[in-house]
Amino acid sequence: MLSGKKIQPHRSIWPVLLALLATAGAGESAPAARVPATVFITGQQVAGPTFLEDGRVWAPAEALARAAGIELQPSGKEFAVAGGGGTIPGRSENGVAYADAAAFAEAAGGVPRRSGGRLDILARVADVRFAGGRLFVSCTLPVTYSVHRLTGPERVYVDLDEVILEGPGGETRSEKAAVRALRLSQYAPRTVRVAAETAGRLPYTIQSPPRARQVVIALSSSDVGPAAGAASGPAEVATVREGIRTVRSVRLEEADDGVRFIVTADGPVAPQEDRDPATGQHWLDFESALLEGEAPEFRPQGGLLSAARLVQFRAGVPRLRLVAQTRRVVATRVAGGEGPNQIVWHLSIPEGADGDWKRKVIILDPGHGGRDTGARGNGLNEKDVNLTIARLAAEEGRKRGLDIVLTRDKDVELTLRARTDMISRYDTTLFVSIHNNSNTRPNSVSGTEVYYHMQDPDSRALAEAIHDQIVAQAGTKPRGARSDSRLYSTGLFVLRNSRVPAALVEVGYINHSGDAARLKDPAFLKTVAKAIIDGIVSYLGGLTLARQPAEPAPVQDEGAGNKQ
Amino acid sequence: MMLHRRFRLLVFLAAAALAGGCAAPRPQRAPETPGGGIPAPEKPAAEARVTIFVPVLVNDEMRLERRSVAVTSARPGPKEALEALLDYRIAGQRMFPEGARVLDFSVDKDGVAVVDLSPEIQEYSGGSMEEAGALNALVMTAAQYDGVKSVRFLCDGKEMETLGGHADLTVPLVPDRRLLVEQN
Ligand SMILES: [Zn+2]
Numbered sequence: 203m204l205s206g207k208k209i210q211p212h213r214s215i216w217p218v219l220l221a222l223l224a225t226a227g228a229g230e231s232a233p234a235a236r237v238p239a240t241v242f243i244t245g246q247q248v249a250g251p252t253f254l255e256d257g258r259v260w261a262p263a264e265a266l267a268r269a270a271g272i273e274l275q276p277s278g279k280e281f282a283v284a285g286g287g288g289t290i291p292g293r294s295e296n297g298v299a300y301a302d303a304a305a306f307a308e309a310a311g312g313v314p315r316r317s318g319g320r321l322d323i324l325a326r327v328a329d330v331r332f333a334g335g336r337l338f339v340s341c342t343l344p345v346t347y348s349v350h351r352l353t354g355p356e357r358v359y360v361d362l363d364e365v366i367l368e369g370p371g372g373e374t375r376s377e378k379a380a381v382r383a384l385r386l387s388q389y390a391p392r393t394v395r396v397a398a399e400t401a402g403r404l405p406y407t408i409q410s411p412p413r414a415r416q417v418v419i420a421l422s423s424s425d426v427g428p429a430a431g432a433a434s435g436p437a438e439v440a441t442v443r444e445g446i447r448t449v450r451s452v453r454l455e456e457a458d459d460g461v462r463f464i465v466t467a468d469g470p471v472a473p474q475e476d477r478d479p480a481t482g483q484h485w486l487d488f489e490s491a492l493l494e495g496e497a498p499e500f501r502p503q504g505g506l507l508s509a510a511r512l513v514q515f516r517a518g519v520p521r522l523r524l525v526a527q528t529r530r531v532v533a534t535r536v537a538g539g540e541g542p543n544q545i546v547w548h549l550s551i552p553e554g555a556d557g558d559w560k561r562k563v564i565i566l567d568p569g570h571g572g573r574d575t576g577a578r579g580n581g582l583n584e585k586d587v588n589l590t591i592a593r594l595a596a597e598e599g600r601k602r603g604l605d606i607v608l609t610r611d612k613d614v615e616l617t618l619r620a621r622t623d624m625i626s627r628y629d630t631t632l633f634v635s636i637h638n639n640s641n642t643r644p645n646s647v648s649g650t651e652v653y654y655h656m657q658d659p660d661s662r663a664l665a666e667a668i669h670d671q672i673v674a675q676a677g678t679k680p681r682g683a684r685s686d687s688r689l690y691s692t693g694l695f696v697l698r699n700s701r702v703p704a705a706l707v708e709v710g711y712i713n714h715s716g717d718a719a720r721l722k723d724p725a726f727l728k729t730v731a732k733a734i735i736d737g738i739v740s741y742l743g744g745l746t747l748a749r750q751p752a753e754p755a756p757v758q759d760e761g762a763g764n765k766q
Numbered sequence: 767m768m769l770h771r772r773f774r775l776l777v778f779l780a781a782a783a784l785a786g787g788c789a790a791p792r793p794q795r796a797p798e799t800p801g802g803g804i805p806a807p808e809k810p811a812a813e814a815r816v817t818i819f820v821p822v823l824v825n826d827e828m829r830l831e832r833r834s835v836a837v838t839s840a841r842p843g844p845k846e847a848l849e850a851l852l853d854y855r856i857a858g859q860r861m862f863p864e865g866a867r868v869l870d871f872s873v874d875k876d877g878v879a880v881v882d883l884s885p886e887i888q889e890y891s892g893g894s895m896e897e898a899g900a901l902n903a904l905v906m907t908a909a910q911y912d913g914v915k916s917v918r919f920l921c922d923g924k925e926m927e928t929l930g931g932h933a934d935l936t937v938p939l940v941p942d943r944r945l946l947v948e949q950n
Pocket residue numbers: 569570576577584637638639892893894931932
């Protein structure tokens with residue numbers, strides 16, 4: 203409003219200036235009619251500037267996609283939802299892409315409800331079924347939920363917040379199954395209740411995160427086979443149906459930046475993804491699923507896959523595994539396909555890993571510093587160990603041709619915000635935070651964990667690559683690449699606020715005497731530092747995977763681990 | 767829900783004691799203290815108990831377990847429960863810095879509980895797993911009260927970026943019931 207002129211206001215001109223500002227404000231807001239607005243996706247507020255203009259509520263596209271846990275594809279000024287319908291009007295302001303939040307809701311399968319300056323995006327129920335001793339409730343958007351128990355008759359129910367049913371609800375009955383009946387109803391204006399009437403009192407275990415698109419409740423002891431429960435029904439339709447899906451076809455498509463498997467079944471499927479760090483195999487397990495016809499033969503031609511196959515578990519067990527053997531570190535994700543009965547498994551070259559891997563800017567962030575010591579124990583302060591490893595890793599990385607930036611190279615206190623702010627100061631490719639752990643009980647837990655944010659496929663690939671190198675080279679106990687949603691539903695600060703693929707390494711436990719002894723050994727720290735760089739380089743494509751069996755290893759019966 | 771029942775029981779006991787001619791109800795002696803089972807005779811006799819959730823290890827993973835601890839307040843609420851947790855010791859060690867208190871506890875219309883902690887909380891240090899145990903314990907303890915869907919932490923009325931240098935406290939934390947050892 204005062205742009206162009208630099209005014210040094212004298213005390214006496216303040217009233218005049220304020221009056222000018224007031225009129226300028228009134229004059230400007232009338233034609234533009236922009237007012238602040240709030241957008242909630244199933245109860246969770248969307249971050250960033252959100253506003254109402256021209257009758258539409260606008261929100262940063264990235265924040266919307268993140269809160270909804272879906273991918274937005276820009277097409278010109280508009281956006282499209284992967285696997286969803288329709289286009290979403292977009293606009294750009296100060297370098298930020300905004301999307302029409304109500305149109306986004308529709309495309310993502312949600313229901314927009316506007317009241318004044320507040321837009322609530324509610325979810326719909328996509329599918330409810332009981333299979334393999336587990337109750338699966340799928341919604342079109344991530345939802346928060348609570349699980350309760352009632353007696354007479356015994357039942358467990360799940361209340362889904364900010365969800366609406368479009369139909370009248372319904373009931374599914376089956377006298378033989380562990381779950382006698384499944385009931386779906388609009389319990390409150392914005393709460394859907396799924397009640398599972400059980401044959402006797404069954405223990406239940408919640409297996410999904412606090413905010414999830416698919417709520418999974420195990421309703422029986424683990425010794426119940428996958429085919430034990432067989433009551434299922436699609437949402438809002440009261441029919442008894444077999445809980446077993448038939449996979450009709452699996453197709454492999456290859457492109458320069460990755461491959462995808464397109465799986466079509468006779469109903470919605472929700473496969474579990476897992477991998478074997480030792481062999482470089484990735485797989486999808488389809489529980490309670492059978493294959494129709496012969497297993498397809500895959501003949502990958504590109505450079506990413508060396509082999510792939512679809513295997514049925516031993517006869518009589520309805521479980522399928524789709525295995526892919528990769529030649530390099532890949533980012534994997536499962537997305538919706540055309541229609542509700544199709545899923546697409548993408549295995550692609552991760553973000554930032556295209557072209558020459560050298561001279562990429564990698565930020566290494568030694569955790570803590572100054573007054574913040576981090577974990578303490580066995581005469582060690584985490585901040586010092588982190589800094590030593592980061593310095594050694596920087597040296598190793600530079601020797602290999604990487605452009606390494608350290609967030610701190612001495613013992614100083616830095617806010618977490620200051621660390622992630624450095625990402626935008628450089629042409630950053632990756633952000634890797636270096637930490638060491640502690641637990642509430644000394645000498646209880648030991649080993650290496652590497653965290654990535656939520657379900658981000660690229661960050662997960664980075665975390666897996668670093669984790670695998672550390673445990674292979676330094677011989678620490680593998681505790682896995684882990685989603686930070688296991689610690690908090692919103693994740694860890696530096697990972698949540700990183701705009702590039704990011705990982706947080708926890709090399710070992712400072713308050714475990716065995717880990718601490720190794721963390722005092724300079725040779726061990728040097729090995730860890732090299733392994734971190736090797737992990738980064740293998741992510742970027744500068745290292746091929748160490749072990750590559752010619753044939754995917756045989757599938758074991760109990761091999762379907764749950765990945766979180 | 768359990769707390770309400772406990773409170774009703776106390777009222778009932780008080781009424782029964784008065785009817786019996788006693789001047790005041792004799793509070794039940796608490797068998798356990800926040801110190802982890804060591805009686806603290808110098809403290810005033812406990813008048814009530816609160817439920818808190820504390821971190822435990824199950825198969826080398828952090829989980830939360832329910833504990834009932836004695837407090838001196840006659841009608842303990844969320845503030846007292848959270849302070850009992852702030853004073854809780856595991857294997858003789860405090861989880862939170864000495865002197866850390868709850869300055870204020872409120873719940874807004876969206877179900878966000880706002881826990882305002884005293885400045886001593888800034889002295890906290892710990893690894894990511896230890897911090898997650900401590901924070902999830904606070905969140906689960908706060909979330910047992912009616913209407914609490916998520917928990918936001920402040921320090922002396924101001925926004926907190928983090929507790930131990932890993933967690934993101936600029937957003938409310940949602941209770942994660944997967945962490946509970948017993949879910950039913
Ligand atoms: Zn740390």
